[in-house]
Amino acid sequence: MTGRAIMLQGTGSDVGKSLLVAGLCRIARRRGIDAAPFKPQNMSNNAAACPGGGEIGRAQALQARAAGLQPSTDMNPLLLKPEGNRRAQVVLNGKALRSEEAAAYMANRGSLLPIVIEAFDRLRSAHDLVIVEGAGSPAEVNLRKGDIANMGFARATDVPVVLVGDIDRGGIIASLVGTRAVIDTEDAEMIAGFAINRFRGDQALFEDGVRFIEDSTGWRNFGIVPWLACAARLPAEDAVVLGQAKPKDGAILIAVPMLSRISNFDDLDPLRAEPDVEVRFIPPGQPIPREADAVILAGTKSTLADLAMLRNEGWDYDIIAAWRTGAHIVGLCGGFQMLGNRIEDADAADGLAGTADGLGLFDMTTVMTRKKVVRPISGTTIADDDAVTGYEIHTGLSQGPALEKPFSRLEDGVLDGAVAAGGRLIGTYLHGVFASDAFRSRWLEKLRSGRSSTLNYEDGVDTALDELAEGLEEALDVDALLALAR
Template identity: 55%
Template sequence: MPRALMIQGTGSNVGKSLLVAGLCRVARRRGLRVAPFKPQNMSNNAAVTTDGGEIGRAQALQAQACGQPPVIDMNPVLLKPETDTGSQVIVQGRKLTTVRARDYKALKPQLLEKVLESFARLKVDNDLIVIEGAGSPAEVNLRAGDIANMGFARAAEVPVVLAGDIDRGGVIAQIIGTQAVMDPADAALVAGFLINKFRGDPSLFDDGYALIEARTGWRGFGVLPYFADAWRLPAEDALDIAPGRGSGKLHIVCLGLSRIANFDDLDPLAQEPDVRLTMLRAGQPIPGDADLVILPGSKATRADLDLVRRQGWDVDLAAHVRRGGQVLGICGGYQMLGRVVRDPDGLEGAPGDTPGLGLLDIETTMTPEKRLTETRAVHAATGAAFSGYEIHIGQTTGPDCGRPFAHVEGRAEGAVSADGRVAGSYLHGMFCDDGFRASYLSALGAAPAAASYAETVERTLDTLADHMEAHLDVAGLFDIAA
């Protein structure tokens, strides 16, 4: 019979995604057919699945750890925030609706049915399912109708292990406090806890560890030291993107948009020794020594265009181009570079038009159909072939499209300005392709690394699995799976 184990956390960003990825890789190395599962995720960093939908990027990495292709059932509900109070709801890979946060609760009963349906399908073909919770079960104000944590665990009857983040401090209170506020029936499903991100000598926490065991009655599964190589894996949150650790010969700056989406384009650049990568935050001007400025994808293009102007980045970009700097817009960033972005149906907010940055002679009209596809392309400037993916709404036209960024199956894709300094494309993931990344960076005067990005990720997943096996009771965790 297939078994399952759920990792929940005392809060967001305690390392649940990495823990699940590591456990998945350990299970795979032990000969198990294993799959990841996250009932509900909230992220604008999505991946295109092999069955034509989209899931959270973290679940795609976890699928890789399992040696499996990503499929929609691994993350049946994906919430993609468009505003501070509303999100697009993706169910089993496809958009269902857009709702305000206060109205989402009414959807949960029907969403739980889909979640359990996806979970049941995964169980058919796997020996073990490693499940990731979302946020924390301590958020008891959200418990009614919950599908992400204990609501799912109760419905699916799966054991739970609670992960606490000692790097933030207060981990004893995190775990004991979570038990204190949980419904007793929920707490009864918790089989134990583990401590994540410890720095220093773990024996110094022996007394704290024993106190948690005594006060909760839960079994401890170990203290996991901080995993220093985590930066080599694709970041789930834009705030986790590692700054460039290279010599800084080539300075690449990415604008930190408020609704940044599909920023996995940046992860391979952060690992280039000749690249200094800067993720620009609100209030920071574009540095004068930037060689390339990237406008990344956005879940709310027009809203982020307003942000660009409020930050003064539009003025900085114009000055950057006048100095001879390069600009690359990807997906939503590509749309921003044009003359105007039109949204007649209000797909990303109130209907209307927003002037673009005017750095490309193009215009974009938002359309209801979302393009979701893996893509093979050829870069027009260098002739380098590469793999990527598309995940966007909107159609872009204009004179600069006559100078395409790439060619896809014989058709022109993207646009380049007459002077060649500004380019835009709908293609995500291009920098994950080693050959393309090398040719692109070489054209900008950098010496690209010889290492394969894909091999680096694979090696890091194995190192993570070694790390977890050395410090956690992994056999005990697999034994409690039910």
């Protein structure tokens, strides 16, 4: 048996493809259709660990959850993790393959298409429907040669395409009609129609616009998706969203420096969902506010490079000042490594070769190695026996006296992280730890008495996925979309 497939491509990045695929996966599940998500090539430092090992983009992990599946490396066979300076780590079938210059990767990426198609074929043989997400835009004609993420993939596998445009950013008519104008005829023939995302206001006022797009392109309209509030409660893949939170008066203030290679920043989503918490991402050029109740150093794709950036911004002084004046400090993965005495990476295993002093809050040294730990894992906190669930994706081995007071005991008996000053200083390799409700509630209570949480974060994600599916059912001609699949 070979399952059917359909593909969503976009007029650009961040037009909402990832969440639309997630919503369609949830719709399929609610209709009793065995569907799976797929993205041929993803570029993101937000990664998820799969059962049995291997990593994929977190967007595909969310889509798998929407479909009622465990994440699999077949869902995103090629993941590019930017390391800065026009380099990225190439992750193939879940395993880190090499670090490569952008120009070298672009010159040779076509050779990876057969491997990508093999993963796609495995999914199609196991599921009734595969919903494929493109990357960037097919209108990037300068990148068309050797493409394996958009039309290169669609034509090689004969998967029909629906083109998604974001009206909220403006220029939607030009984006859709312009795409038709610049792509070649054979690529255009793969596109069966379009959908418009993030519409605000009266759709009747846009009817002439829709007719113009249809007449100019020859494509049909599959629907106009309104601005859905539930989307804000789902993990975002792109760092472009990090500066969009609004201040909350009287809330617990948690400051997060926006490191240039920040990764897995959805670790902060459970805190952002708290009604009495403001998570403020601090952009370059701004100091960490002195009134912050806590500072969290998130994960990073290159610890040494982002440690240098942190120092260039003067954030190291801000963090030490926050620590000395009573703020709580948390380091997650690479952020944990930065809180130690020293980081050594002789072989550029984490993106940049060299040695540098850390912030010195933990008495430990981290040595980077080419061995990469990738696994979902659970455990309990040492201090309070709170259950914590998350995943590890990291290189480096940390050693030193600080680890004699670990943060958690993992289910395999391994001791993780470090704690000091009665829990005011925490470091852990466990991504996703704040999604564990009991731990998050207890930590918030320590920040400010009387502010413990009653939020069930994981249930909230599933509720948001259901609301997303319901919104798409109302906005799109879902029956026609699914009938396209072949």
